[in-house]
Amino acid sequence: MENPVHPDSIIEALSIDCVIFGFKDGRLDILLVKHAEGISAGKWALPGGWITYGESVDDAAKRLLKSLTGISDIYLEQLKAFGDPNRFPLKRVVTVAYYALVNEESYSLIPGFTASDAQWFNVHEVPELIYDHNQILEFGYNHLKHKVRHEPIGFNLLPAKFTLLQLQELYEAILETRLDKSNFRRKLGKMKLLINCKEKQKDVSHRAAALFKFDKRIYVTLRRNGMVFEL
Amino acid sequence: MENPVHPDSIIEALSIDCVIFGFKDGRLDILLVKHAEGISAGKWALPGGWITYGESVDDAAKRLLKSLTGISDIYLEQLKAFGDPNRFPLKRVVTVAYYALVNEESYSLIPGFTASDAQWFNVHEVPELIYDHNQILEFGYNHLKHKVRHEPIGFNLLPAKFTLLQLQELYEAILETRLDKSNFRRKLGKMKLLINCKEKQKDVSHRAAALFKFDKRIYVTLRRNGMVFEL
């Protein structure tokens, strides 16, 4: 009744790929790695790799993300399994895609041993990627657009303390639309999701804005019960 | 560069399981099959099986659902991959769960060759299932609850022509809540999703209600742009 294979050996038919979103200066970015070895060496791809027999699929996603980019302890959630029979050359591989939200400033990218480079790309200026990775990215972006309107997950893309304008620009970047500043604030206020840090922005050449953090308790409630972020 | 295995042989590490919801007489049901052979013979389970090298994961889900229950051409969408290393005995198997919405009356269940029985169970009276199938079911039910509030997918559970009360009872069953009849109608009316068939209900012992069908064009728009079904 025991697993006949070593827990460290990989499951040949299964891989992981991560769609990692970052946010900086009002732009929504996506993290890509350049393959250092294998059949797609030199090409850009979503960070990913193989699952072993000893770990859960979720754990594999965490491990791979960390080993390829140095990023850990972030919002990481399963997106979808991609299982077209011809999506991968050489053999049949189904990949389980994950998506993650990162505050870009908090992490310095450290390309791992199978990646020669790791870099942020504007989500609208992505190069051609290997296999079906462009499709996976597209799917992930659409998923994010939908999800951000019903759950307060966008905060994972911001630093711990942020201004209301930063938050608004984040939503504008994701949803590709312009929002009314005053109405946006009113809506956020009623949600009770934000806590005023009683601090001011620094080093800006205009009136400094108040800094906010978000209330994790309310966050849990809103995630459970859903919310409506029609802006 | 060719796949070294026969397209009909199965991918050992991957399976499919389907969470199939049905609706009848105001009750939300779930379809289960009783295994006829193998290590879990005699036990209830979600309908599922193995993926072959020659088919996509989506196609495998369709094939398995049809061969186990006789049901085809329905709303079937991927739910999530479940990948705990110990979820399946004997060997390491990751399963890709799908969920489907069916109008119960439109199909007669035909247990397939590896299932000795196929039967609808009230979603709140489900027996103990094999492996992690109770967890998968739970996940699927929560997913449905969320999704039904942002996309007009509930209609897949109803017959082609239905009354407004039937639609309301469907939402009440899924969301486990009571809704105000008058407000429900007003909201549906504004959505422009329903088309009056200009027909009346028959064989009821009270005033007959108008029958409606739903507008597939509006449906596509609402799925794309999202909607809010706060009732």
Added chain:
DNA sequence: TAATATATGGTCATTCTGACTATAAGTAAA
């Protein structure tokens, strides 16, 4: 001191919501 950039708060007509009420149109029981 003026120009300008952003912050922050407020107005107001319109629409939406939730809780109710009222009437209509059928069947079934008295």
Added chain:
DNA sequence: TTTACTTATAGTCAGAATGACCATATATTA
């Protein structure tokens, strides 16, 4: 044939939310 019962369908109304604005405050830089 009248009455009871069931569901259908329409309407009311106060309060909340929305979208498009406007006004003022506070900071830096020319």
